[in-house]
Amino acid sequence: GAVVSQHPSWVICKSGTSVKIECRSLDFQATTMFWYRQFPKQSLMLMATSNEGSKATYEQGVEKDKFLINHASLTLSTLTVTSAHPEDSSFYICSVSLASYEQYFGPGTRLTVT
Amino acid sequence: SQKIEQNSEALNIQEGKTATLTCNYTNYSPAYLQWYRQDPGRGPVFLLLIRENEKEKRKERLKVTFDTTLKQSLFHITASQPADSATYLCALGIAAGNKLTFGGGTRVLVKP
Numbered sequence: 001g002a003v004v005s006q007h008p009s010w011v012i013c014k015s016g017t018s019v020k021i022e023c024r025s026l027d028f029q030a031t032t033m034f035w036y037r038q039f040p041k042q043s044l045m046l047m048a049t050s051n052e053g054s055k056a057t058y059e060q061g062v063e064k065d066k067f068l069i070n071h072a073s074l075t076l077s078t079l080t081v082t083s084a085h086p087e088d089s090s091f092y093i094c095s096v097s098l099a100s101y102e103q104y105f106g107p108g109t110r111l112t113v114t
Numbered sequence: 115s116q117k118i119e120q121n122s123e124a125l126n127i128q129e130g131k132t133a134t135l136t137c138n139y140t141n142y143s144p145a146y147l148q149w150y151r152q153d154p155g156r157g158p159v160f161l162l163l164i165r166e167n168e169k170e171k172r173k174e175r176l177k178v179t180f181d182t183t184l185k186q187s188l189f190h191i192t193a194s195q196p197a198d199s200a201t202y203l204c205a206l207g208i209a210a211g212n213k214l215t216f217g218g219g220t221r222v223l224v225k226p
Contacts, residue, residue, distance in 0.1 A: 043218045046214065
């Protein structure tokens with residue numbers, strides 16, 4: 001498998017501010033990482049595919065200017081929620097995918113916007 | 115439209131029995147299907163992957179079947195234990211891009 005970490009595990013921010021979430025692949029060089037969002041009692045929804053050294057690919061309905069993704073190295077992808085609002089409060093989870101298609105997820109980041 | 119359906123009702127089961135979960139899909143042609151376990155406030159944990167040309171996969175007390183004609187996967191936990199209590203998610207994938215689409219999950223509660 002692969003070991004994935006996220007930082008921070010939880011964050012509270014005020015409405016209108018920006019928050020950065022880090023996703024690290026600790027034992028695997030990931031050219032591709034994925035970012036998901038999960039609202040309470042709902043399943044995971046893919047937000048975007050993060051590609052090392054190139055632009056992220058966003059799913060339909062996800063605002064790329066609001067959710068900035070940077071995949072600057074093979075072990076780190078960051079998601080920045082810009083001008084956060086209470087409706088952005090959610091559980092954000094990243095994953096890496098092996099060549100065998102298995103995906104390994106980070107522990108998630110709980111974002112609360114007040 | 116595309117759908118992935120899992121039983122939204124929680125599955126309550128006695129310790130030692132076999133838990134069987136279903137995952138049905140429509141308007142998908144997945145190359146593979148994966149099952150994950152998720153505990154509250156945690157990220158999903160990979161359990162098993164089964165490819166479109168495979169009928170069954172096993173790992174310890176877990177078994178997955180995949181019927182592309184019925185468009186259904188069954189997930190079995192044999193000799194269930196209270197520690198197996200969690201939400202179980204199925205996810206469909208296509209080879210290109212490795213993207214996964216998740217079902218809504220089924221919560222399993224194993225009672226001692």
